[in-house]
Amino acid sequence: MADYVKMWEDLGMDLETHDLLCQVLPTAVGDVFMTQENRPKAMDFWDLVISEVHGIRPAELIEEQKKGRKVFGTFCVFVPDEVIVAANGIVTGLCGGSQFWVPGGEAVLPKNTCPLIKASVGARLGRTCPFFRIADVYVGETTCDGKKKAYEILGQDVPMLIMDVPQMKRPKDILKWKDEIAEFAEKVEEITGNRITVENLKEAIRIINEKRKALKRVYEARKSECLPISGRDSLLMTQISFFDDPERCAQMCNRLADELEERIRDGVSVVPAGTKRILLTGTPLAVPNWKLHNIIETSGAAVVCEEMCTGTRYFENLVDDSGETLEELFMALSERYMKNNCACFTPNPGRIEDIIRLAREYKADGVIDCSLKFCGLYDIEKKSVAEALKAEGIPVLSLETDYEDSDAGQLRTRIEAFVEMLNER
Numbered sequence: 019m020a021d022y023v024k025m026w027e028d029l030g031m032d033l034e035t036h037d038l039l040c041q042v043l044p045t046a047v048g049d050v051f052m053t054q055e056n057r058p059k060a061m062d063f064w065d066l067v068i069s070e071v072h073g074i075r076p077a078e079l080i081e082e083q084k085k086g087r088k089v090f091g092t093f094c095v096f097v098p099d100e101v102i103v104a105a106n107g108i109v110t111g112l113c114g115g116s117q118f119w120v121p122g123g124e125a126v127l128p129k130n131t132c133p134l135i136k137a138s139v140g141a142r143l144g145r146t147c148p149f150f151r152i153a154d155v156y157v158g159e160t161t162c163d164g165k166k167k168a169y170e171i172l173g174q175d176v177p178m179l180i181m182d183v184p185q186m187k188r189p190k191d192i193l194k195w196k197d198e199i200a201e202f203a204e205k206v207e208e209i210t211g212n213r214i215t216v217e218n219l220k221e222a223i224r225i226i227n228e229k230r231k232a233l234k235r236v237y238e239a240r241k242s243e244c245l246p247i248s249g250r251d252s253l254l255m256t257q258i259s260f261f262d263d264p265e266r267c268a269q270m271c272n273r274l275a276d277e278l279e280e281r282i283r284d285g286v287s288v289v290p291a292g293t294k295r296i297l298l299t300g301t302p303l304a305v306p307n308w309k310l311h312n313i314i315e316t317s318g319a320a321v322v323c324e325e326m327c328t329g330t331r332y333f334e335n336l337v338d339d340s341g342e343t344l345e346e347l348f349m350a351l352s353e354r355y356m357k358n359n360c361a362c363f364t365p366n367p368g369r370i371e372d373i374i375r376l377a378r379e380y381k382a383d384g385v386i387d388c389s390l391k392f393c394g395l396y397d398i399e400k401k402s403v404a405e406a407l408k409a410e411g412i413p414v415l416s417l418e419t420d421y422e423d424s425d426a427g428q429l430r431t432r433i434e435a436f437v438e439m440l441n442e443r
């Protein structure tokens with residue numbers, strides 16, 4: 019690994035504690051990814067990125083900052099990357115996915131807060147994540163209560179923009195989100211010092227649409243009966259796409275998709291024929307949260323799709339770039355982003371429709387609906403998800419977990435029993 023100590027020091031990180039994190043990550047990567055057989059060769063890119071996750075991309079971001087570009091740290095797929103890219107800004111995801119950061123979050127938040135929020139706050143306050151140190155500005159959003167209040171803490175020592183996400187999807191809410199995007203664009207212009215024009219916004223829409231199409235190509239390959247990639251590898255690709263340069267991301271995903279399509283033609287599968295196919299739905303899986311995929315895929319099944327923000331919700335639906343005014347383009351952005359069926363909406367029938375549609379498209383034998391502990395939104399929605407799936411004759415297992423390993427045995431028992439039931443059907 020290259021030597022990034024000076025960079026971390028300059029970022030004001032707590033090097034001693036960060037060292038401890040650096041020690042556990044390689045073991046986790048080794049256990050989850052390197053134990054797999056017959057992985058696509060194109061995964062070499064993501065293997066490299068994850069092996070130096072706190073080095074390679076942070077160093078690039080710092081170089082870009084030296085040229086005057088601003089880095090925007092985001093926590094939700096509702097934040098329109100296109101607006102930031104149009105103003106020559108850079109977007110990086112900031113959601114925390116490691117138990118390592120949870121105690122730091124618990125020092126200032128109630129324990130019964132979801133681990134994603136606690137880890138994100140812990141990563142910032144503990145000074146152990148370079149991305150949280152590098153971002154010039156954080157962009158929060160009014161989705162769940164926990165995040166809303168956590169942004170007040172995070173915003174104490176970092177400039178924080180908050181986008182007001184509607185909680186319903188009536189025509190007036192779509193208009194409201196369009197206005198919110200327009201207001202956000204003004205703030206982004208102020209921060210970057212660059213004007214957003216019809217031309218650069220159209221170009222940014224094209225760039226992000228290309229990224230979405232490339233991610234989709236990989237997911238399309240996962241629909242094949244001959245499964246060319248594991249769920250773990252696909253998840254890693256998706257997780258890293260939140261941090262990467264969007265054009266390189268598209269290029270790497272297309273390179274992977276080429277290989278997967280060839281594998282399908284050649285009949286190369288990563289699992290034996292007849293392996294049960296699982297669609298996973300629920301709360302996002304931020305890096306390095308690979309727990310559920312790892313348990314499912316070492317329990318005799320394969321994850322073929324994630325109906326999650328670290329999954330289909332990140333790339334489904336393109337933005338219409340045919341508008342000729344900023345107003346029209348902001349409306350097109352609003353329409354696309356408001357198609358996201360996060361559980362923060364009420365009512366939210368679109369998510370259930372998506373799960374059923376995706377279960378069919380990806381030929382899933384069963385669905386696992388898993389939420390992070392203390393996420394009331396997704397936990398409450400489990401009942402309607404389970405009822406709808408049962409009515410469609412699709413087996414479903416509802417679970418709850420956090421970032422700790424302590425429930426891994428119990429999860430494995432339940433997942434193995436579910437897979438066994440699917441095998442007997």
Ligand code: BJ8
Nearest residue numbers: 094095132161162301327360393
């Ligand atoms: S669009 S899913 S990324 S809000 S798990 S922090 S909801 S208590 S992450 Fe999300 Fe945007 Fe929705 Fe997607 Fe709160 Fe639940 Fe925690 Fe969550």
